[in-house]
Amino acid sequence: MDSRTEYVNFWLKDKSGEVGILLMCGMGGTEKTTITKFVFNSNYGRFDTACFLQNISEVAKGHNGLVRLQRQLLSDILRKEERKVTDVDDGCRRMMYALRNKRVLVLDDVDHKDQLFALAGQQDCFSEGSKIIITTRLKSLMKNSEEIYNVYWPEKLSDDESLELFSWHAFRQKRPIQSHVALSKRYDIFLSFKGLDTRKKFTDHLYHTLMRKGFQTFRDDDEIDKGEDIKFEMRKAIQNSRMSVIVLSENYANSMACLFELQTILELCKKSDHFVLPVFYEVEPEVLKEQSKNLVFEKKEATVERVKGWNAALKEVAGMAGMVSRKESDG
Numbered sequence: 103m104d105s106r107t108e109y110v111n112f113w114l115k116d117k118s119g120e121v122g123i124l125l126m127c128g129m130g131g132t133e134k135t136t137i138t139k140f141v142f143n144s145n146y147g148r149f150d151t152a153c154f155l156q157n158i159s160e161v162a163k164g165h166n167g168l169v170r171l172q173r174q175l176l177s178d179i180l181r182k183e184e185r186k187v188t189d190v191d192d193g194c195r196r197m198m199y200a201l202r203n204k205r206v207l208v209l210d211d212v213d214h215k216d217q218l219f220a221l222a223g224q225q226d227c228f229s230e231g232s233k234i235i236i237t238t239r240l241k242s243l244m245k246n247s248e249e250i251y252n253v254y255w256p257e258k259l260s261d262d263e264s265l266e267l268f269s270w271h272a273f274r275q276k277r278p279i280q281s282h283v284a285l286s287k288r289y290d291i292f293l294s295f296k297g298l299d300t301r302k303k304f305t306d307h308l309y310h311t312l313m314r315k316g317f318q319t320f321r322d323d324d325e326i327d328k329g330e331d332i333k334f335e336m337r338k339a340i341q342n343s344r345m346s347v348i349v350l351s352e353n354y355a356n357s358m359a360c361l362f363e364l365q366t367i368l369e370l371c372k373k374s375d376h377f378v379l380p381v382f383y384e385v386e387p388e389v390l391k392e393q394s395k396n397l398v399f400e401k402k403e404a405t406v407e408r409v410k411g412w413n414a415a416l417k418e419v420a421g422m423a424g425m426v427s428r429k430e431s432d433g
Contacts, residue, residue: 107137107140107141107144109254110124110126110137110138110141110235110254111141111144111145113233113252113254114141114145114148114206114233115145115148117231118231119230119231120230121228121229121230121231121232121233121234122232122233122234122252123233123234123236123244123251123252124233124234124235124236124251124252124253124254125236125238125241125243125244125251125252125253125254126138126235126236126237126238126254126255126256127237127238127239127240127241127253127254127255128239128255128256133256133425134210134211134237134256135156135210135211135237135425135426136425137256138154138208138210138235138237139154139208139423142154142206142208142235145206146206148206149205149206149232149233150203150205150229151178151179151181151203151205152178152205152206152207153174153175153178153179153205153206153207153208154208154210154423155171155174155175155207155208155209155210155221156210156211156387156423157210157211157386157387157388157426158171158209158210158211158212158213158217158221159211159212159213159214159217160211160386160387160388161388162214162216162217163388164388168190168193168216168217168220168221169187169188169189169190169193171217171220171221172187172190172193172194172196172197172220172221173185173187173193175197175207175221176193176196176197176200179200179201179205180200184196190220193220194219194220194223197227198227199227201227201228201229201232202227202229203229205228205229205232205233206232206233206234206235207221207222207232207233207234207235208234208235208236208237209221209222209234209235209236209237210237211237211238211239212236212237212238212240212243213238213239213240213243215243218236218243218244222234222236241253288318288320288339288342288343289318289319289320289339289342289343289344290312290317290318290319290343290344290345291312291317291318291319291320291343291344291345291346291347292319292320292339292340292343292345292346292347292367293305293308293309293319293320293321293346293347293349294346294347294348294349294360294363294364294367295321295348295349295351295354295360296349296351296353296354296356296357296360298353299351299352299353299354299383300349300351300383304349304383304427305321305349308347308349309321320339320342320343322336322339332359333362336359336362336363336366337366340363340366340367340370340376341370343376344376344377345376345377345378345379346367346371346376346377346378346379347379347381348363348364348367348378348379348380348381348419348424349381349383350380350381350382350383350385350390350419350420351383351384351385352384352385352389354385354390355390355393355394355397355412355416358399358401358403358404358412361397361412361415361416362412364412364415364416364419365411365412365415368415368418368419378419378422379424379425380419380422380423380424380425381424381425381426381427382424382425382426382427383427384427387420387421388420390416390417390419390420391416391417391420391421393416394412394413394414394416394417394420395413397409397412397413397416
């Protein structure tokens with residue numbers, strides 16, 4: 103894993119006065135986003151402000167997508183919510199004044215030059231020592247650009263390297279400390295997932311790999327006995343886990359049980375040091391945000407108040423940074 107992050111870490115710590123631009127290229131499966139997020143989390147404190155814009159290509163497709171991305175960028179940089187951007191040109195003008203201090207900016211999954219211009223086109227306005235990381239599948243993204251930039255092609259991660267990166271991201275160490283688990287929590291990880299979507303594919307592989315590597319992992323089909331109060335047992339399992347991995351799939355939001363788990367996890371996260379890692383499995387965050395607006399259930403327990411809470415939880419997790427697993431056909 104060190105070989106994947108060493109180059110980017112070294113580049114970020116370069117103290118030359120110029121504005122640095124790193125183009126991280128590669129097809130799906132090379133974990134560009136995961137590597138970049140790890141390096142970003144390890145280094146953002148060295149800069150005056152930092153911003154990580156994720157899934158840019160997907161967000162940009164939506165209504166006023168680029169404007170929404172500009173608002174998010176300005177909000178992160180100015181540390182207050184920015185809603186005044188009226189169009190892309192207005193956003194560019196506002197960023198000219200906002201980018202004066204030393205920044206680190208990550209633009210994740212850029213697939214068009216218009217996106218690059220709207221979010222980092224004013225590169226001469228960045229303060230000396232600022233860093234811009236762009237992840238993309240297009241090597242030609244900055245072709246004919248007058249800017250000086252570095253290009254990095256990370257190799258695809260092995261299962262062991264993916265787990266090491268996962269552990270550093272979740273626990274700040276290469277592998278879990280078993281004695282700590284025994285003393286404080288029964289499980290390292292609670293797995294939340296929609297069974298029909300992922301049980302026999304992604305989640306099954308993830309569960310067995312985590313267990314093999316020493317992560318004590320809870321999943322409902324292994325741990326809950328028939329006849330037990332499922333909601334009570336699920337809540338107890340979540341509370342007895344150090345972190346939760348939420349495998350978000352296309353039909354995750356169709357399950358009241360999944361939404362109950364999701365809401366419980368996010369509530370615990372706000373009250374304690376419970377860590378949450380979303381995994382977007384063959385579904386884009388923007389799709390989940392749209393689903394959060396239209397949750398409908400006919401069962402009695404789906405009261406208006408509960409559905410409102412599930413809506414908020416789904417929208418919240420869709421806006422969190424996490425891991426993305428796309429279909430092979432998507433590259």
